[in-house]
Amino acid sequence: MNIKLELLNESDFSKIVEWVNAYNSDFMVQWAGLTYKFPLSMEQITEHYIRGINTKEGSAYVYKIIDVESSHYIGSVQLARFDEVKKEAVIGRFIIDEKYRGKGVGQAALHKLASLGFEQFNLNGLKLNVFNINKGAMKCYERVGFKQILVNPKFYQSSTGEWWDQIQMLLCKEEWIKNKMK
DSSP states (O other), X not given: OOEEEEEOOGGGHHHHHHHHHTSOHHHHHHHHXXXXXXXXXXXXXXXXXXXXXXXXXXXXXXXXXXXXXXXXXXXXXXXXXXXXXXXXXXXXXXEEOGGGTTTTXXXXXXXXHHHIIIIISOOSEEEEEEETTOHHHHHHHHHHXXXXXXXXXXXXXXXXXXXXXXXXXXXXXXXHHHHHHO
């Protein structure tokens, strides 16, 4: 599937609220960690991004994922928590409309986001966190070149009582360039 990334506007937050609230609190924790309380609301998102988005001051660049063929807004992902010393940032708040999952959208979006991170923002590394129960996401990240660097065991207890391990993954610029050349 051919996709593109565009900077998201705050008016686009309502679609994210809709996508997240179609699930449950455990899904929201997978999407955003412990940042929000379920159900997600526009007020929570607005408060979280009080310094704004898509600026250096806001420290978060939020992108919408667009299906090029239909021009539909089918997901979003953010690049945030920039570390100027290590030249790293964190990928988060990654969500794809359920109708578009399993079609390569995640990989395509991550490739485009990596390109932005390494070329536009001149980063050397991109990190992300994922729970061990999210096997599909982990496979997607690994296909893009992310490697596990840290495991935080029993990080979150789900609503069913199951403990989830948090896995931190890293994509180095050198590895991304090597994979891109294949």
